[in-house]
Amino acid sequence: KEKPKNPWHKAVVIFIAVLGIIAIVALVTTAVLQNKPLQQKFKYGIVLDAGSSHTAVYIYEWPAEKENDTGRVKQKHFCQVKGPGISSYSLSPEQAGHSLRLCIQEAVLNVPRRRHHETPLYLGATAGMRLLRMENQSLCDQVLGSVEKVLQSTPFDYQGARIISGQEEGAFGWVTVNYLSDRLKQGSGTTGALDLGGASTQITFATNQDETGESAENTVTFRLYGNDYFLYTHSFLCYGKDQVLKLALAQQTQAGASTLLDPCFNQGYSTNLSYSSVYSSPCITTQKPLAAGEGFTHRGTGNALQCQEVVRRIFNFSGCTFSHCSFNGVYQPPLQGQFGAFSAYYFVMNFLNLTSDTLENNMEKMARYCSTPWTQIKQQFPNVKEKYLAEYCFSGTYILFLLTHGYNFTSDTWSNIKFIKKISGSDAGWTLGYMLNLTNMIPAEAPDTPPLPHAGYVTLLLFTSLLLFLILLCSLRSLWVRCTSQRQII
Numbered sequence: 001k002e003k004p005k006n007p008w009h010k011a012v013v014i015f016i017a018v019l020g021i022i023a024i025v026a027l028v029t030t031a032v033l034q035n036k037p038l039q040q041k042f043k044y045g046i047v048l049d050a051g052s053s054h055t056a057v058y059i060y061e062w063p064a065e066k067e068n069d070t071g072r073v074k075q076k077h078f079c080q081v082k083g084p085g086i087s088s089y090s091l092s093p094e095q096a097g098h099s100l101r102l103c104i105q106e107a108v109l110n111v112p113r114r115r116h117h118e119t120p121l122y123l124g125a126t127a128g129m130r131l132l133r134m135e136n137q138s139l140c141d142q143v144l145g146s147v148e149k150v151l152q153s154t155p156f157d158y159q160g161a162r163i164i165s166g167q168e169e170g171a172f173g174w175v176t177v178n179y180l181s182d183r184l185k186q187g188s189g190t191t192g193a194l195d196l197g198g199a200s201t202q203i204t205f206a207t208n209q210d211e212t213g214e215s216a217e218n219t220v221t222f223r224l225y226g227n228d229y230f231l232y233t234h235s236f237l238c239y240g241k242d243q244v245l246k247l248a249l250a251q252q253t254q255a256g257a258s259t260l261l262d263p264c265f266n267q268g269y270s271t272n273l274s275y276s277s278v279y280s281s282p283c284i285t286t287q288k289p290l291a292a293g294e295g296f297t298h299r300g301t302g303n304a305l306q307c308q309e310v311v312r313r314i315f316n317f318s319g320c321t322f323s324h325c326s327f328n329g330v331y332q333p334p335l336q337g338q339f340g341a342f343s344a345y346y347f348v349m350n351f352l353n354l355t356s357d358t359l360e361n362n363m364e365k366m367a368r369y370c371s372t373p374w375t376q377i378k379q380q381f382p383n384v385k386e387k388y389l390a391e392y393c394f395s396g397t398y399i400l401f402l403l404t405h406g407y408n409f410t411s412d413t414w415s416n417i418k419f420i421k422k423i424s425g426s427d428a429g430w431t432l433g434y435m436l437n438l439t440n441m442i443p444a445e446a447p448d449t450p451p452l453p454h455a456g457y458v459t460l461l462l463f464t465s466l467l468l469f470l471i472l473l474c475s476l477r478s479l480w481v482r483c484t485s486q487r488q489i490i
């Protein structure tokens with residue numbers, strides 16, 4: 001006898017199957033929509049690097065929703081201000097502000113209009129302004145006042161113009177290099193930073209906590225992404241590329257002669273220099289020689305070995321009161337790890353083709369460059385600025401001396417130095433680190449990350465639901481089969 005059919009069984013099965021299909025369609029749609037890349041919103045920040053030789057404007061950009069992720073901030077635009085650094089406008093301070101206008105206009109065009117009011121704008125002045133402040137505080141204030149007036153009138157969120165300390169310049173250069181190379185989250189194996197400017201030079205590297213104890217003024221500590229860093233840093237004022245040349249010239253013209261035969265310039269090079277252009281810098285502590293006239297003829301003799309002796313005399317290796325010193329009685333712990341050398345280190349070493357060779361080969365190449373006659377050099381490099389070309393023998397010799405005798409790099413540790421201009425498209429320098437710090441973009445503690453990335457989470461959810469639905473279908477099917485087979489039972 002046929003068992004009476006339960007009319008609800010079939011309807012329930014169909015109802016559950018339809019519900020399941022709707023649920024799957026909904027899940028797949030959610031997964032597809034959730035994983036679709038959203039149109040990214042960007043934020044911007046602007047930093048003006050008011051250096052001794054020139055001013056540069058950097059515009060940075062980062063995805064708005066990933067502010068605290070390392071390596072997210074990129075250099076979007078760079079503008080080099082025409083003319084000299086702002087400290088050179090001490091006799092006409094108004095011009096200092098005016099000189100920035102073209103680059104500010106470029107910045108206005110490079111940041112979307114709707115972001116202008118929320119884009120922070122900073123100006124940091126370095127060694128040129130430190131020297132002007134030493135010379136004349138009032139002129140220094142007038143120059144800063146002039147740039148401030150122009151920056152306040154921009155549509156950006158102006159955050160101030162100030163002279164940054166040598167410590168800040170060194171430490172933020174280190175932050176930039178390590179942020180861009182994504183080393184800060186790893187907590188170990190950071191890269192040291194070597195920066196050579198026009199008026200000062202900085203060395204900064206991470207060291208052990210006990211090494212920093214000897215000299216508090218050379219110590220900077222950071223807590224970044226949950227890691228503590230003990231940094232050694234020192235800025236040598238007057239040991240930038242331009243000021244150190246003045247030190248060498250002053251040191252060679254003590255007798256007040258009318259002609260200086262300089263081994264650090266190529267044979268055949270000759271120019272007239274005024275004594276005041278050399279002796280007016282606050283870096284030169286000796287008086288202009290009494291017997292000297294207005295000026296002198298600066299003539300090259302092109303001899304690298306003799307040039308090394310000239311350079312040696314601008315360093316003082318006596319009077320160290322610490323366990324270790326670099327030079328001029330300045331504390332320096334033993335060097336640690338890899339180093340990135342940028343700014344003028346890169347310009348000079350790259351031109352001289354000394355960025356990827358051994359120390360010994362570099363010395364030989366340097367000797368060859370210095371002994372090349374000036375006419376030949378000019379013929380060989382007709383497109384290079386003559387001032388730079390003339391100074392490469394001196395600057396190259398100075399850099400090799402500073403790194404080896406000054407900071408104690410040896411033939412064995414020479415390969416630890418990488419000469420760099422940019423890292424992942426952004427210039428190496430203090431500006432990015434400065435902005436990251438002032439906008440609190442590097443958290444002290446590592447942000448908590450979810451155990452799965454968003455896409456992984458959605459995919460896992462989808463697969464689990466599909467699996468559950470399949471199990472449900474199978475159980476419904478067996479229920480269905482049992483229902484229909486019951487009909488045949490008599």
Ligand SMILES: Nc1ncnc2c1ncn2[C@@H]1O[C@H](COP(=O)(O)OP(=O)(O)OP(=O)(O)O)[C@@H](O)[C@H]1O
Nearest residue numbers: 051052053054126127128197198199200343344347
């Ligand atoms: N292509 C180049 N070849 C040689 N020297 C260069 C080149 N470009 C720039 N320089 C010089 O390199 C030096 C360093 O430049 P940089 O812009 O880093 O210094 P700055 O910011 O002006 O100085 P500081 O940081 O000491 O205030 C300057 O003396 C500059 O004139």
